[in-house]
Amino acid sequence: MAPLKYLEQEYPILDSNFQNFCATHGIFSGPFPPSNFSRIYSPILTPSFTFLGVRFAPILLLFWRCSLFDCSELKDTRRKHMKFRALHKKTEDQEDLLLHDLHVLVAFAEQQSTSERLKQGITQVLSIIDGQHQPWLNGMELLEDAQLNKHVLSTGCEGIDLLLEGGLRMGQLTELVGASSSGKTQVCLLATSNVAKKHMGGVVYLDTGNSFSPQRVIDFIRQNSDPAIDQAKHRILQKVMNRILCHSVFDIFTMFDVLHQLEVNLRSQMQKGDCQVRLLIVDSISSLVTPILGGGGSQGHALMASAGFLLKKLAHEHNLVVLVTNHTVGGEGGISKPALGESWKSIPHVRLRLSHDQGSSIYNVSVFKHPSMVSGKAARFTIYD
């Protein structure tokens, strides 16, 4: 987070006179906000705004802070949380210019002797603010982006593909809700194998409950392919499995770290042509979020909302399919409802409900919520062992 004096290097109009004038009105820092995430606690981040000259200062500062502690060593989540909060208080993280009324500031500037220069400074700051938000697009540009980039990836499971009119859409966050052993992990593994094999895309699998099974993925890959020479098949299999990256995450902070690292990788485009990441799976997000919800504070809900925004941002900007799983809890009248509460409901794009007939390999999937489909539509599919 850069105080106004860092901006002086890049924009000489924001000189010390301007900074003193702003200081008299309570404005100390310039428009360089970090992401949502670090407003609650500050992990290692790269600011997402490209003013190259000034960017280095914040990055160096953040990297220095990174070396102070190592996330993986802190076992206790609460201790981690408190340490993050302590770090965060040290940073001057305040968006003074965004919270102040700039017209009032201009009126004050006119009373000063150097009013012209001050007003130019304010105009300069306004143009910096204009670069801080996403660009405005019109409907045609959005449509082109959706048609060119946001394709549909099939899951490998005909029932779900039929229900979703093709499969999972890129740029959308899809949630699978179901009781335990209703087939959520099976669907995730099936989608993993299908994307890695047919669509030749990279898969990032965040596993919270040690449920990722490479053997099962190999079974799915072998199911749909013709019997061929073993040698060639082994090489193909190796290639396909190399596209799948599995991380074990056991708390939400580790998940944020992994996702931010993924964001940095995707942005710096370190992808080889073959394994462009296409699918991101978090199995299951409810086991990461449920321990921090409740307790009266709003930190848990804020972290959940931040996680949702980060996943949606990754999905939209890097054209990924994001798949998360959620479990169910008991609701009113004994009917089970999805976990994570009311605030989570408005975060995923598509919500599907899975259930499993006891003893058979037939699964039911129904639409809970979809942007362009009525809820309640259902289908059945089979997963063979």
Add this chain to the structure above:
Amino acid sequence: MEEVVASPREWIDRNESAKTMLARVLTARPLLLLPPLHRVPLRVGNVVELVGTSPSAKTHILIQAAVSCVLPKEWNGVHYGGLDRLVMFIDLDCRFDILRLSKMLKHRINGESNGSLKKIDQEHMDFDLWNNDTKKSPTYDEELYSLCMRRFLFIRCYDSFQFLATLKTLNYRIRKEQELHGISVHILMIDSIGAFHWIDRASTFMPLGATNRKTPSLQTVSETVVQEIRKLLLLHPMLVIATKATIFGDRYSMETKRNLGKLDTSNSRSMSSTSLQLPYREYMPSVWQTFVTHRVLVGASGLEFSL
């Protein structure tokens, strides 16, 4: 001396009667009847809040209103009945699907043009005319369609700072777009004004340094948002429609559905009356609540559409 005496008299003399004032206001700011909300008489300068639980049709209402706004009143002889204006959409929920807007616009255009073609066919009974029209229709639909799609301006914000930055530069952006298109912006839509509520609430800061520094918290962010929109409405009179999802679960599950069937619209000022059983808890700060002029409760009734 005479000037001093004359001016107080002028000051006391009436400017216009109530009848002329009403006529002036109704022509300068006519009532907008947008199809999904056509039972609610709205005018520019009103701030409407659509409230509902998560899977209710709030964004659908916004899309339908946007389609009605961008369509022209008449195009190539076909009457569309639109407002012929720009729409600005700020997506805070990051869930907007452009394909839905596109489908609805196409459906509306084709519906209207097909209706008019059938009329021409009946009137003229001219086979050649019918052929020509069907050949022409894909091209003139496309032109109208791309014109309307370009009138829909969209931005997405991933946190409150981006939202504030957008609002601060919105004045300049509106002027630029008005020059580009030649028509004014009529509706500002905000999808899910409560999207950053939890994040803003959790980020309370200790004030460092001077005490006259504004710390970003839920209160200051909401105040700045309301202030910016108010200033914007003074310069560019528009209708503001914001959706809001209910965050706290409703505890009156069965009564909710029955009540939503009866409730149409209600003014935010009458919220304190105990006769209105609100099925949700209000979580937006009071500065926003007082800014809203119309509140519309939206919910699925299951049997019939109720707004």
